[in-house]
Amino acid sequence: MLVEIDNLSIAFPSPTGDSLAVRGVSLKLGAEKLGIVGESGSGKSLTARSILKLLPPQAKVAADRLTFDGIDVLRAGEATMRGIRGRRAGLIMQDPKFSLNPVMTAGEQIAEAWRAHKKGSQRQARAAAIELLDQVRIRDPKRVAGAYPHELSGGMGQRVMIAMMLAPDPEMLIADEPTSALDATVQAEILRLMEDLVARRGMALILISHDLPLVSHFCDRVAVMYAGRVVEELSAAGLAQATHPYTRGLLDCMPTLSHPKPRLPVLARDPAWLT
Amino acid sequence: MSDTPLSLRDWLLTDTPESRRQAAWGRLYRLWRDFRGNGLAMAGLITVILLIVLSLAAPLLATHDPATQNLANRLAKPSAAHWLGTDELGRDVYSRLLFGGRVTLGMVVAVVLLVAPLGLVIGCVAGYVGGAADRILMRVTDVFLAFPRLILALAFVAAIKPGVTSAIAAIALTAWPPYARLARAETLTIRNTDYIAAVRITGASGLRIILRHVVPMCIGSLVVRVTLDMSSIILTAAALGFLGMGAQPPSPEWGSMIATARRFILEQWWVPTIPGIAIFVASLAFNLLGDGLRDVLDPKQR
Amino acid sequence: MIDIGDLRVRFGEVEAVKGVSFHVARGAAFGMVGESGSGKSTVLRALSGLNPDWSGRVTIDGVAMTPRRGRDFYRRVQMVFQDPYGSLHPRQTVDRALSEPLLVHGIGDIDRRIRAALAEVALPAAARFRYPHQLSGGQRQRVAIARALMSEPEVLLLDEPTSALDVSVQAEVLNLLADLQARRDLTYVMVSHNLAVIAHLCPMIGVMQGGEMVEQIGVDDLRAGRTKHPHTAELRALSTELEEA
Structure with missing residues (x-):
């Protein structure tokens, strides 16, 4: 198992005592694609980021077990974590506009990521950057390598971001809503690209999203989170057989083209789901 | 309730x-x-309140008439009779300090009351209306910004006649441009937000939008800027006083108190030092207060 | 109710909307779908008077519109914005936001109207004096809808009204919009990137691409796949592909 999470809880101090954002989550991940789905505030991003120890400083983390490839993340120091972050596990965020450096060209940023882990010459790095841009299926990698982030479209920027994360040959990618800032046509391309890369390189992928059908379409397994808990874990193919009323409610309340509903069913939140 | x-x-x-x-x-x-929760800011606030109370209560707290001279007892050391000593004309420094606070702090308050609304309105109008109005207002602002504050104030006072009123006018004249700039910058970002678009959609007039929706958003950062600026206004007022362009003798003012006593700095150091300390404490207190207010009011810092 | 002919909008050198025409009957709902940069929101902004730099023909209820709109126009046409976090003034309570349109139009009986408006969008009366940051995203969008309804408009322009919301909240807001339309005989023009959302609320849909409306299609034809333009077919395929999963 690459990642093992057992009974993870994350709390934030507030004036009225600690408020739990993640309550007793357990997950296991091998070389597969895991989707974590939930609404805003369900704790899905925090859970995934805890693996890289990328949490806000005031967060209080506790777990019976939280390991990445056998390394105890909870007790690991910053130096160990730096060896994991970026090098062995990459993080792709929602909006490439905010995660790319605006004053460096795309090529320079990828080359820098590559050099930081591979220790090659400038020239090798530049060649590697163009090779990576080609891998993320950018048609004209030389031109894109010389472009600044503001000259790139959203989909292009996200490809550059993925190329950067692939530079050190990571074993795992965490994609936090990687396509929610993108158009539907681009979204499908990016997801297909990630699916393909993950399969070819034998990487693990954690895809975090609020979009249940989308995630189940691209992942092997889906964990549905609600209010800091995993309420249901399913194989993606078995989505239609979901039993938890929350999962069912999420599926039902979406308008669809193929099954018109005169009125959308509204999700009735049961307080029992919290226990 | x-x-x-x-x-x-x-x-x-x-x-x-x-x-x-x-x-x-x-x-x-x-x-x-x-x-x-911010200790330094609270210290600043308490000091400012204390200074204001002391100044307002000067007639009650003063031990002597600030204008009464006693040439027989000039440049006296601090003693039981004269807590902070006497100046070159034998006047009680402690009493003059209290009454001087009224003049100095009064000038600061007057300047702020003149300058802040003026800068706010000019900046918000320029930022919201845009186009030619913006360009004209901002070029005028730039012209005033281009002069060093003290020199422009000096020229202005020299052209009229030295005194507290002209000092206030002079400082006000030089102090408003930064507020206008600040308010304009804030307005430019506020103008394009959806909540202003939503008010425009209700059919509200431009004036109504500026006064009721844009100005309240600018006030926070303006208050911060004003408190941070207080200290520099105090220093400018003191500098004008020091140069004989501010409050005229025998009226006590912290700056002019230092100016007239500077000859004695080596032998009777306490005479110019005590009003200096007052200026220092007041400036520092306003600065701390401003810093604290910024932490609370300025959303960008959070 | 709304008639638009050869609407063009320029931003400097770029023509963002290149001659769009459509018609919306009174009490109907017209949807515009398209990707970012397709010009769908620009059309809505020109219609709302927020962007005065357009040319072409815009008539509402038989009256030709000029780029600058009077107060009367805003009494009859209102808009709901995409981001409920950004469309409410952060320093104003719900009460203040709702009373503003009434004050602007000189409508009296403010207290009763605000209470009625809160009830109509199913917000608790206790929400009245809260600030936006004390409300959830769905509650904020309800406030924005209530604000748009204060002046009792006939036309509501909806700019991605649910895309910043979680799906469960989206369902509630869509239901609310459907109820309001039925109850008040409102005319809707709605913009979204989500074809399923548009199709849920609008019987007639205009597909935008590159500043042009490439196809106008009835919702039944769309559901049945009787599309004429390849872009419509592509958007439809992307939407149904996920539904089959």
């Missing part, structure tokens, strides 16, 4: 206020709670 079973604190902190007034007080109380 004391007839409610709730404590005042609960009333202020409730998530479900029952009136506009309660909601507004609740917001203020939350700001105050944040502010109270």
Whole structure:
């Protein structure tokens, strides 16, 4: 198992005592694609980021077990974590506009990521950057390598971001809503690209999203989170057989083209789901 | 509201206020709670309040008439009779300091009351209306910004006649451009937000949008800037006084007190040093207060 | 009710909307779908008077519109914005936001109207004196809808009204919009990137691409796949592909 999470809880101090954002989550991940789905505030991003120890400083983390490839993340120091972050596990965020450096060209940023882990010459790095841009299926990698982030479209920027994360040959990618800032046509391309890369390189992928059908379409397994808990874990193919009323409610309340509903069913939140 | 079973604190902190007034007080109380947590800022606030109270109560607290001369007892050391000694004309420094605070702090308050609304309105109008109005207003602002504050104020006072009123006018004349710039910059970002678009959609007039929706958003950063600026206004007022362009003798003013006593700095150092300390304390207090207010009011810093 | 002919909008050198025409009957709902940069929101902004730099023909209820609109126009046409976090003034309570349109139009009986408006969008009366940051995203969008309804408009322009919301909240807001339309006989023009959302609320849909409306299609034809333009077919395929999963 690459990642093992057992009974993870994350709390934030507030004036009225600690408020739990993640309550007793357990997950296991091998070389597969895991989707974590939930609404805003369900704790899905925090859970995934805890693996890289990328949490806000005031967060209080506790777990019976939280390991990445056998390394105890909870007790690991910053130096160990730096060896994991970026090098062995990459993080792709929602909006490439905010995660790319605006004053460096795309090529320079990828080359820098590559050099930081591979220790090659400038020239090798530049060649590697163009090779990576080609891998993320950018048609004209030389031109894109010389472009600044503001000259790139959203989909292009996200490809550059993925190329950067692939530079050190990571074993795992965490994609936090990687396509929610993108158009539907681009979204499908990016997801297909990630699916393909993950399969070819034998990487693990954690895809975090609020979009249940989308995630189940691209992942092997889906964990549905609600209010800091995993309420249901399913194989993606078995989505239609979901039993938890929350999962069912999420599926039902979406308008669809193929099954018109005169009125959308509204999700009735049961307080029992919290226990 | 004391007839409610709730404590005042609960009333202020409730998530479900029952009136506009309660909601507004609740917001203020939350700001105050944040502010109270900042020790330095509280020290600044307390010092400022103390200085104002001391100045207002000067007639009660003064031990002597600030204008009464006693040439037989000039440049005396601090003693039981004269707590902070006497100046070159034998006047009681402690009493002059109290009355001088009225002049100096009064000048600062007057300048701020003149300058802040002026800068705010000019900046908001320029930023919201844009186009030619913006260009004209901002070029005028730039012209005033281009002069060093003290030199422009000096020229202005020299052209009229030295005195407290012209010093206030002179400082005001040089102090408003930064506020206009600040308010304009804020307005430019506010202007394009959806909540202003939503007000425009209601059909509200430009003036109404500026006064009721844009200005309240600018006030926070303006208050911060004003408190941070207080110290420099005090220093400018003191500098004008020092150069004989501000308050005229025998009226006590901290700057002119230093100016007239500077000859004695080596032998009777306390005579010019004591008003200097007053200026220093007042400037520092306003600065600390401004820093604290920024932490609470300026959303960009959070 | 709304008639638009050859609407063009320029931003400097770029023509963002290149001659769009459509018609919306009174009490109907017209949807515009397209990707970012397709010009769908620009059309809505020109219609709302927020962007005065357009040319072409815009008539509402038989009256030709000029780029600058009077107060009367805003009494009859209102808009709901995409981001409920950004469309409410952060320093104003719900009460203040709702009373503003009434004050602007000189409508009296403010207290009763605000209470009625809150009830109509199913917000608790206790929400009246809260600030936006004390409300959830769905509650904020309800406030924005209530604000748009204060002046009792006939036309509501909806700019991605649910895309910043979680799906469960989206369902509630869509239901609310459907109820309001039925109850008040409102005319809707709605913009979204989500074809399923548009199709849920609008019987007639205009597909935008590159500043042009490439196809106008009835919702039954769309559901049945009787599309004429390849872009419509592509958007439809992307939407149904996920539904089959």
